[in-house]
Amino acid sequence: MGMHLEKLDLNLLVAIDALHRTQSVTETAKELNLTQSAVSSALKRARAHFDDEILYYDGQKMCPSPFGLTIAGIVPDMVTSLRALSRMRAVAELSSIKRQFTVLASDYVSAVYLSVLSKELSAIAPGISLAVVPFSEEASDWFARGKIDFLIGPAFALQDSFQRTPLFEDGFKCVLCKDSLAARNGLNLERFLEAPHIVTNFFVGNGKSHVENWFAEQGFDISIAATLPSFVVLPHYIAGTPNIATIHNRLLQQIGPRDDLVVVDPPFVVPPLTEFLIWQDHQQYDTEAVQMRDAMLAVGQRLRNTKPSYHS
Incomplete structure (x- = not known):
């Protein structure tokens, strides 16, 4: 058999993996930081090696041949393992x-x-x-x-x-404007549920954080004043408003105290994160x-x- 892996250039597998996912030479070139001609050349060489079309254009997108579909189930894990091998x-x-x-x-x-x-x-x-x-x-x-x-x-x-x-x-605290009704009169469950809230959404899965998922499990129907893709900026949406944000203890420690905000315990026990x-x-x-x-x-x-x- 020799030591040449049947003359297969393993970099071709990276190109095939990306082409199967993107179904586009253009998108594959962007992902791999190559020119479109380099991707097309890689596909041509892979076709020659495997003696199969592997992928072909059907209208605007690429579709796998039967053989291409077979190796599509093999190549991704091989590429992941090869990446790991290259770092060893x-x-x-x-x-x-x-x-x-x-x-x-x-x-x-x-x-x-x-x-x-x-x-x-x-x-x-x-x-x-x-x-x-x-x-x-x-x-x-x-x-x-x-x-x-x-x-x-x-x-x-x-x-x-x-x-x-x-x-x-980590655990959680509620952050309120020091002049808000809830801060002056005390934060109970009723005032918590009536207040507008600042929450996060990272647009991955259902987008909700640990706290928002727990709120949903408890059936809390809260009104949302703003949804942010960041935990760190949550306190900046509280001052001068009736808004409430439920924030990690360790993050609050990093941010430090502010004269215009108060930090209180939630009117319920949030499971630790x-x-x-x-x-x-x-x-x-x-x-x-x-x-x-x-x-x-x-x-x-x-x-x-x-x-x-x-x-x-």
Whole structure:
């Protein structure tokens, strides 16, 4: 058989994988940062190797041949494994790693956890950098295909096929304008439900956060004053309004007190949020990623041992 893998250029598999998903040479070229002629050339070479059309145009989109449909079920996992293989190195100390790790996370996690991790890495592993990717359907797909190293998210972001472990927990407070009726007279359940709310929506899945999902489970029918794709800016929509935002304790600690706002306990017990560190099974062969994961878990453990406090 020899050592030439039947003369198959493995980069052709990356192009076939993208073409199957996008059904377009133009979109594949954009995704792979190639010219359209380079993508067309890759498809031509793949056709020659497999002696099959693989994909063909039917109107405005590409459709797989029967053989193309067969390999479409094989190629994505192969590409994910090849990406993992290309990142593998002999065992090395964390301090000697020179690599950028990508992390899919919310701005809340970026503020309360990744900022702490980045500070620690600057001291113990200065060759490591972080690239934080915000949540989106496209980014979730990148993670599933192995293009993003880690995902940090709550339980409802998990899939059975992913590896995961708890990273840290957090609770919640309600933030009100100090001059609001609820702040002056006390926040009870009735006033909470009557007030307009500032909530988040990241437009992934149902878009709701841990708190909004719990509200829905309780049957709380709240009015929405604004829906934002960010946790960090929630307090900026409270001053001078009757609005309420239910915000993570650790995030409030990061933001600090403001003269025009008050922070109070919710008029009910919100289940604590657990953020998980999530990764793909193929990462077990990536020694650098395993060491990075251990460092991330150590920072999470220290965060769990530190109870957040906030004084308005």
